Amino acid sequence: QQHKFWETQPVGQFKDFGNSSLPEGPIEQPTPLSEVKQEPYNLPSLYEWTTCDMGSDEVCHEVYVLLTNNYVEDDDNMFRFNYSKEFLQWALRSPGYFSSWHVGVRVKASKKLVAFISGIPVNMRVRDQVVKMAEVNFLCVHKKLRSKRLAPVMIKEVTRRIHLENIWQAAYTAGVLLPTPLTTSQYWHRTLNPKKLIDVGFSKLGDRMTMSRAIKLYKLPTSTSTPGLRKMELRDVPAVAELLKNYLSRFIVAPELNNEEIEHWLLPRENVIDSYLVESQVTHEITEFFSFYTLPSSILHNQEHSTLKAAYNFYYASTNTPLHQLMNDALIIAKQKDFDVFNALDVMDNATFLKDLKFGQGDGQLYYYLYNYRLNPALKPSELGLVLL
Numbered sequence: 272q273q274h275k276f277w278e279t280q281p282v283g284q285f286k287d288f289g290n291s292s293l294p295e296g297p298i299e300q301p302t303p304l305s306e307v308k309q310e311p312y313n314l315p316s317l318y319e320w321t322t323c324d325m326g327s328d329e330v331c332h333e334v335y336v337l338l339t340n341n342y343v344e345d346d347d348n349m350f351r352f353n354y355s356k357e358f359l360q361w362a363l364r365s366p367g368y369f370s371s372w373h374v375g376v377r378v379k380a381s382k383k384l385v386a387f388i389s390g391i392p393v394n395m396r397v398r399d400q401v402v403k404m405a406e407v408n409f410l411c412v413h414k415k416l417r418s419k420r421l422a423p424v425m426i427k428e429v430t431r432r433i434h435l436e437n438i439w440q441a442a443y444t445a446g447v448l449l450p451t452p453l454t455t456s457q458y459w460h461r462t463l464n465p466k467k468l469i470d471v472g473f474s475k476l477g478d479r480m481t482m483s484r485a486i487k488l489y490k491l492p493t494s495t496s497t498p499g500l501r502k503m504e505l506r507d508v509p510a511v512a513e514l515l516k517n518y519l520s521r522f523i524v525a526p527e528l529n530n531e532e533i534e535h536w537l538l539p540r541e542n543v544i545d546s547y548l549v550e551s552q553v554t555h556e557i558t559e560f561f562s563f564y565t566l567p568s569s570i571l572h573n574q575e576h577s578t579l580k581a582a583y584n585f586y587y588a589s590t591n592t593p594l595h596q597l598m599n600d601a602l603i604i605a606k607q608k609d610f611d612v613f614n615a616l617d618v619m620d621n622a623t624f625l626k627d628l629k630f631g632q633g634d635g636q637l638y639y640y641l642y643n644y645r646l647n648p649a650l651k652p653s654e655l656g657l658v659l660l
């Protein structure tokens with residue numbers, strides 16, 4: 272009964288675990304476009320499909336409200352992701368996006384938006400193959416419609432619309448184990464505001480740790496340490512694109528981002544994405560950069576605080592400065608910007624600095640998945656160069 276849906280999908284199946292005789296690559300071949308189902312899947316009669324135009328402030332607000340009230344919570348149901356409208360427009364309207372991949376479900380009678388799922392196109396390198404994929408994200412069903420088996424039909428419908436654009440693979444993450452992870456990453460948190468994190472129950476004081484000791488332990492310098500560190504600007508796009516391309520080439524799976532995509536994903540946007548780089552003061556060449564995105568969480572049961580201001584490590588590359596020094600500057604900047612916590616997964620080269628920089632391991636895993644692409648064996652997180660929003 273478990274994974275009833277996923278056993279019908281072209282994904283690595285648990286029964287095939289360890290079967291290294293299965294060929295690496297697409298599990299199913301593409302279907303001729305004329306044979307792709309032309310009409311949407313059936314929904315229960317009270318509901319109808321809608322395409323969400325994220326360029327419309329009104330529709331974007333409806334998606335924002337649905338996610339704010341019904342999207343992912345932590346395991347103890349104390350926090351819920353609270354993506355902002357500006358963040359959702361940034362996340363969903365990336366270069367080459369398809370509005371048809373922004374799929375919603377409305378109640379026919381009231382037109383209320385009660386479910387959502389999205390995809391954006393990405394060129395993903397898997398070993399030496401570059402594969403056009405969709406990154407699927409923001410699957411959300413209203414709390415009142417859970418266990419009506421809506422999620423499988425949402426996934427089938429966005430898959431159908433992705434197939435219509437002649438794309439046959441996808442990448443996605445989940446906090447739950449499904450058939451079959453590309454990699455299993457651990458999440459880590461670096462405390463920036465110990466008092467607030469303890470007050471809201473995000474962190475606990477260890478038995479030998481007083482509040483004043485915690486404040487001292489996590490204290491950071493008020494200014495950064497790397498000479499030549501500055502905010503990224505439009506003129507830096509080609510250099511950052513080259514830096515990231517070279518850095519990501521060391522991972523087995525990583526996106527290939529052209530200049531237009533680098534501009535979209537890394538140019539700073541207030542309360543959405545922050546990017547900094549190091550320009551050598553002698554040669555003026557750009558030798559490293561880092562970035563983090565802004566994803567607040569609603570605090571569900573606390574009188575004093577309603578929002579947790581969290582920064583999430585995004586893409587980076589270093590050639591000259593030690594990574595722990597670069598990332599310590601990222602922490603200092605996040606603290607200057609009044610973030611309460613800095614989150615990271617143990618993907619890319621993050622494991623080399625997490626402990627040094629006083630990150631604590633979170634109590635959960637984030638599983639990465641590929642749709643219709645087999646990779647034997649699963650990757651170590653340090654072999655993955657992919658960060659999803």
Ligand SMILES: COc1cccc(CC(=N)NC(=O)c2cccnc2OC2CCNCC2)c1
Binds near residue numbers: 566583614
């Ligand atoms: C603190 O507020 C939370 C609100 C909801 C869920 C979680 C736990 C959690 N599931 N965290 C992560 O998935 C996570 C932890 C560290 C870094 N990135 C992460 O997820 C990113 C990437 C996947 N999509 C969500 C954001 C925490």
